[in-house]
Amino acid sequence: MYDHIREDLRGFVSADIATRISIIQKDVWIDHRASDEIFRIMNNMADIPDRTNAPALLITGEGGTGKTTIISQMRRRVKNSNSLLMIDMAEDLNLGVKKNLKIELANALGLPANWRSGAQNGDLPSEIKEVIKLRKLWGVAIDEMHDALLRPKQEQRANLSILKRLLGPEYGLVLFCFGTGKARQALRSSFEFERRFYEVKLDDWTEDEKFRSFLLEYEESLPLKEPSNLYSKKMLDTILRLTGGRMDKTIDLIKAAACYAIKNGEEAISAEWLNRASKSPWSY
Structure with a gap:
C-alpha cells in the first residue's frame, strides 16, 4: 500500500x-541531474592536487532556480566540506549596505576587521593567509557573487584582485561562486577570469525526462x-x-x-x- x-x-x-x-x-531535497553534476564537479575539483592556479566554478541562475538549495547541501555532499569556507555577499537589506569581500572573508575566518581603512584595495592582510593555512582550508564558496562584482570600478578591480590571489599559488584555494548572469558578465570583462571559471547554468524546467523524474521523486x-x-x-x-x-x-x-x-x-x-x-x- x-x-x-x-x-x-x-x-x-x-x-x-x-x-x-x-x-x-x-x-525537501530532491536529487536531480543538474545538482548531481554540480556536486560531481565540486568533488573532482576538491581532489585536484596543488598546482599553479586552483580551479574555479561559477554556478549561475536567476532567483529561484535552486542556487541557495544547492549551497544548503554542500556540507553534506562535498567531501571535506568542514575545510571549505562559506561567504554570503548578499546585501544586508536591513541596513541597505553592500558587503565588502575582504571584510566578509575576514569575518568568515573569525578575524577582526580592523583594516577597514584599506577595505577598498585588493591587498590581503597576512593574518588571513596564516589562518587559512592553520585551518587547512582548501576552498571558498561565495554566494551572491554578482553583489561582489557589480561595484564601482575601483572596488570591482580590488575584488577581482582578491579572487586572483585566492586562486593563485600564494593561496591555492578552489573557488565555488554562485550568482546571477550578471556575475558572468562581470567576469567576462576580464579574459583572464573568463578562462579560469568553468560555468554551470541553472535553467528553468522544461517538458523533458529530467523534469518528469523530478516530479516523480517529489511526489514520493x-x-x-x-x-x-x-x-x-x-x-x-x-x-x-x-x-x-x-x-x-x-x-x-x-x-x-x-x-x-x-x-x-x-x-x-x-x-x-x-x-x-x-x-x-x-x-x-
Whole structure:
C-alpha cells in the first residue's frame, strides 16, 4: 500500500491533517541531474592536487532556480566540506549596505576587521593567509557573487584582485561562486577570469525526462493516500504553465496544491488544486 510514497513517510498517511500539512511544508531535497553534476564537479575539483592556479566554478541562475538549495547541501555532499569556507555577499537589506569581500572573508575566518581603512584595495592582510593555512582550508564558496562584482570600478578591480590571489599559488584555494548572469558578465570583462571559471547554468524546467523524474521523486515526499501522477502530460503541462518552470515556484505550487487536496479530502493533487494554489497558495 502507498507505494507512491517514500517508505520512510508512509506512516504519516494516517496522521491528522495538521501533521501531514507540516510534513508537506517542510523543505525537501530532491536529487536531480543538474545538482548531481554540480556536486560531481565540486568533488573532482576538491581532489585536484596543488598546482599553479586552483580551479574555479561559477554556478549561475536567476532567483529561484535552486542556487541557495544547492549551497544548503554542500556540507553534506562535498567531501571535506568542514575545510571549505562559506561567504554570503548578499546585501544586508536591513541596513541597505553592500558587503565588502575582504571584510566578509575576514569575518568568515573569525578575524577582526580592523583594516577597514584599506577595505577598498585588493591587498590581503597576512593574518588571513596564516589562518587559512592553520585551518587547512582548501576552498571558498561565495554566494551572491554578482553583489561582489557589480561595484564601482575601483572596488570591482580590488575584488577581482582578491579572487586572483585566492586562486593563485600564494593561496591555492578552489573557488565555488554562485550568482546571477550578471556575475558572468562581470567576469567576462576580464579574459583572464573568463578562462579560469568553468560555468554551470541553472535553467528553468522544461517538458523533458529530467523534469518528469523530478516530479516523480517529489511526489514520493507527499503523504497523500492516492497518487497524483504529477509527471503525467496533463499535470506537467499545467505546472509549467503556472510556474514557467522556475524551481521555487514549482515546489511552492505543489506544496500548496497538496495542502488543498488534504483539506478537501481528495487525497491527490488535481489540475483544479494546482490552479487554486496558483491563485491563492495560503487559502487552503
